[in-house]
Amino acid sequence: MSAAPETAAPRFAPGTRVRVKDDWPETRGPCHIRTPHYVRGRMGQVVRPLGAFPNPEDLAFARPAPRRQLYHVLFDQPPIWDEGKAGDTVMVEIFEHWLEEA
Amino acid sequence: MTEESPNRALHDIGGIARFRCTPVEHDEAPPDAFGKKVDAIRQILAQKKMMTVDELRRGIESIPEDEYFALGYYERWLRSIAALMVEKGVIRQEDLA
Amino acid sequence: MAAPPSGASLALLDKLVAALNARGLVNEAEIAERQAITDRASPEIGARMVARAWTDPDYYALLMRDGKAAAEAMGASMAGAPELGVLENTPKQHHLVVCTLCSCYPRALLGYPPGWYKSFAYRSRAVREPRAVLAEWGTQLADDVEIRVVDSTADYRWMVLPMRPAGTEGWSEEKLAAIVTRDALVGVAVPRAA
Numbered sequence: 001m002s003a004a005p006e007t008a009a010p011r012f013a014p015g016t017r018v019r020v021k022d023d024w025p026e027t028r029g030p031c032h033i034r035t036p037h038y039v040r041g042r043m044g045q046v047v048r049p050l051g052a053f054p055n056p057e058d059l060a061f062a063r064p065a066p067r068r069q070l071y072h073v074l075f076d077q078p079p080i081w082d083e084g085k086a087g088d089t090v091m092v093e094i095f096e097h098w099l100e101e102a
Numbered sequence: 103m104t105e106e107s108p109n110r111a112l113h114d115i116g117g118i119a120r121f122r123c124t125p126v127e128h129d130e131a132p133p134d135a136f137g138k139k140v141d142a143i144r145q146i147l148a149q150k151k152m153m154t155v156d157e158l159r160r161g162i163e164s165i166p167e168d169e170y171f172a173l174g175y176y177e178r179w180l181r182s183i184a185a186l187m188v189e190k191g192v193i194r195q196e197d198l199a
Numbered sequence: 200m201a202a203p204p205s206g207a208s209l210a211l212l213d214k215l216v217a218a219l220n221a222r223g224l225v226n227e228a229e230i231a232e233r234q235a236i237t238d239r240a241s242p243e244i245g246a247r248m249v250a251r252a253w254t255d256p257d258y259y260a261l262l263m264r265d266g267k268a269a270a271e272a273m274g275a276s277m278a279g280a281p282e283l284g285v286l287e288n289t290p291k292q293h294h295l296v297v298c299t300l301c302s303c304y305p306r307a308l309l310g311y312p313p314g315w316y317k318s319f320a321y322r323s324r325a326v327r328e329p330r331a332v333l334a335e336w337g338t339q340l341a342d343d344v345e346i347r348v349v350d351s352t353a354d355y356r357w358m359v360l361p362m363r364p365a366g367t368e369g370w371s372e373e374k375l376a377a378i379v380t381r382d383a384l385v386g387v388a389v390p391r392a393a
Contacts, residue, residue, distance in 0.1 A: 116299030129314025
């Protein structure tokens, strides 16, 4: 893909088990984040890095926005909702600073 | 997810209970003249580097809850764009009164 | 149908345009021009991309490697648009695209998102009960097909590459494109040979 030039190599390789930070910036004041509530604290698997993009959390406030690595991360559906069909998944674009190695 | 987090932001609606039993209305109509105009203004202001899509979203997300769900899609955009242009000092609040 | 804008919103729009116009920032001609460009984007280009990918291995490879370049090769105007990612359906996996946080949609390619894509019900339910949502479209998947919901949260916009249905052997690219609907490009429907 013709993603923007990267500033640092992606930290997580495809297949890496990761956990989304169980963090709620919403409770600390005005913010804009692109990590949906339903994956916070959840375990997932890196599908692939998608390139580095200016951090939307800064862009939303017209602040200088350093590039951050973006990943496609895959989650099983049933553990998230306590329902659904085994094998069904949800894939979400998540920035590196929201992920930690599981 | 038996309980929804009380910390969840208004716009962050994936899977929430509120819409569980709401059928998806198959509304195929293109935006009306109002919507298309708001859409075009957003594109022009973005092109002129006067606002980012992230700022637009932040403005939409800060609309109070009762209004957020009462306003139409492009009405929320318009509210956000107008507030941003005032916030950035491009126009004055009085211009919109 | 969405409710029409309120009188207050119509008045706010007029005042905003007047204020921006008074500062030389936005005028009616620019607005009309921008709108005309947006009106030209349509699911037809996406449908032609799918039909070409079904029939031309080189184009398929380009589509999977660089969606924007593949769209531009078919005449779409992608300058300044976000990246375009392509999600390939297989006999065992079906993709469904949603944006739970707002309404991210490959609009540079497919045009304005339909009302239902922006609706609270679709945004909320597609990620949690995708099979129920598909059923509302009359789309039934075989039991052994896994659904991969794609929540479009950041810098990509996503388009589904549906499977070519049986019974379309020997069809022209044009005839194939005619069965690829906007709904199939989002993943709420699948192309049928009928």
